Amino acid sequence: MPELPEVETVRRGLTPYLQHRRIAAATVREPRLRWPILAELPAKLAGRRVERIDRRGKYLIVVLDSGDRVILHLGMSGRILVLEPSVPLRKHDHVDWTLDSGRIMRFHDPRRFGAMLWWPAAETEHLLLRGMGPEPFSDAFDGDYLFRLSRGRSAAVKSFVMDGRIVVGAGNIYATEALFRASIRPTRAAGKLTRADCARLAAHIREVLAEAVELGGTTLRDFAGADGASGYFQQALSVYGRDGEPCRVCASPIRRIVIGQRSSFYCTRCQR
DNA sequence: CTGTTAACCTGAGTGC
């Protein structure tokens, strides 16, 4: 489900329901996520107030009044919804936070690649977040940065920009779309990009992510924001999932290949 | 260090 725009959409949807609210109780029905949920998490959460929700890459960080934080990740299939307590439980509803408003924040994740981790106030840095690349909207991320880091790299440029140590937030959909907008074939060795290529690529990564955030993300299967609404960016997809269909620019057929075990799509004419 | 691959897990869709 979630790349940066979807995670940001969840953050924005969640914030009005969680910010400045107290967590009355937490229930963990299935602790076996990507990493096990700390057994003491419900006890640690009970009575805490939520200061705010931050985002770093595809991670959500719930900051508590105690200074402790909870790191949330949605993996491939995770969803977080705020619901009335009368809504019946479904399969894979692994965690509930009951808020003092009476509503429930419910974490649902069929594939369990997601995570809910405790980050104590005393720890300045979390292992998971260490070594992450810059946010795509930050000043640190631009064409010069991409050019510098890509020198000598033989890996496909698509794998390169999906590597969270290079830049965070661009997953399979948006990396694919940004490469189309930048007219760069996803198989090109990162080290063979010119300065101009890198400048276009950085700009288009930022642009496509920003547009997707504004449209509430991409809903392919079951992505939904905290209020259950779906995103609208799928209507703006140029190549992702369009294998065999005509390019919207030149009408050449869009081709599907596999790079790094992930489906990739590109226009054989527009992208070199 | 870089690059590639398998692995984690469940469900939906397709073809026979």
Add this chain to the structure above:
DNA sequence: TGCACTCAGGTTAACA
């Protein structure tokens, strides 16, 4: 209906 198979928006660990 049932079965076999493929695919899915992420990330890490293990390996060459």
